[in-house]
Amino acid sequence: MGALRLSVVTDTLRLARPFRIAGYVFDTADVLVVMLDDGIHQGRGEAAGVYYLGDDLAHMRAAIEEARTAIEAGPTREELRAILPPGGARNAIDAALWELEAQRTGRPVWALAGLESEPRPIVTTFTVSADTPETMAAVARGYAEAVSIKVKLTGDLDLDLTRVAAVRAARPDVWLGVDGNQGFVAADLEALVAGLGAYRVSLLEQPLARGREAELEGFRSPIPIAGDESLLSLADVAPAKGRFDVVNIKLDKCGGLTEGLLMAAEARRLGLGVMVGTMIGTSLATAPGFVLGQIADLVDLDGPTFLAADRTPAVTYRDGTLHAGPEVWGAPRKAGA
Known part of the structure; x- marks a missing residue:
């Protein structure tokens, strides 16, 4: 795919009201946002991780930094599956690779994913x-x-x-x-x-x-x-x-x-x-x-x-x-x- 520049930022999102499930109450949500840039095209991805597995911001960011060299080398999405394990870090990078491919090929993600027609509500x-x-x-x-x-x-x-x-x-x-x-x-x-x-x-x-x-x-x-x-x-x-x-x-x-x-x-x-x-x-x-x-x-x-x-x-x-x-x-x- 060619060399890429990877940027990573984090954000804390405020919820409109507390969100309660078995064993947890959330007032905010932390997310990680990545961008992949080849100098002409950009791809973005956001991930929240998996709270019950300890896959939080620190864990996601550490995983991405450890794999930064391999990510910036421009892997395919299939190659990414061997670079990062399942979880939020790979989700963010995967999404960025999909959007980057859409930018490069001139085809929307839904078409790249093999859908036969434009997505409906x-x-x-x-x-x-x-x-x-x-x-x-x-x-x-x-x-x-x-x-x-x-x-x-x-x-x-x-x-x-x-x-x-x-x-x-x-x-x-x-x-x-x-x-x-x-x-x-x-x-x-x-x-x-x-x-x-x-x-x-x-x-x-x-x-x-x-x-x-x-x-x-x-x-x-x-x-x-x-x-x-x-x-x-x-x-x-x-x-x-x-x-x-x-x-x-x-x-x-x-x-x-x-x-x-x-x-x-x-x-x-x-x-x-x-x-x-x-x-x-x-x-x-x-x-x-x-x-x-x-x-x-x-x-x-x-x-x-x-x-x-x-x-x-x-x-x-x-x-x-x-x-x-x-x-x-x-x-x-x-x-x-």
């Missing part, structure tokens, strides 16, 4: 973070345009079912999923699934802790179960068969759109559903996931909605859908520019 879930049932119901009502809502749970079975009941009563019209964020134990599953079924819940995400996914083998759930924290990269997809019904691909986990596309193809081969999720980040981090979302069954790309302020240009949310135009990320270089 896609339905995304909007997340209700864990709080009192009354507050969560109010948040759900506030998502007036949403057609798909995901509820964060904490592992307190009785309280969580009360939370779901409150959200369902507030929004009887929407597709509803829940995210356990590793908060439950296997002994909870029967009662949890039965209770969720009463409220027409269509997806149960990551009920058990990472490392305990084998306990899902043999459990027959009428509600599809998605793996998130248990399924980080391509190597985790094949073992998901028989444990999960859906693979939740997050680019910060797997190391970028390049690996995400491979994960989606492998999930399809195994007969598993494909979901695309995200960490909290700006539109720059969301746009690569939007490309992958074009071939997904479920999309959970509402990260920018939690921010007090997003980047410009930004993705758009309208009528329950998400759209990320090429002006946000991945546009080819304009003729004469």
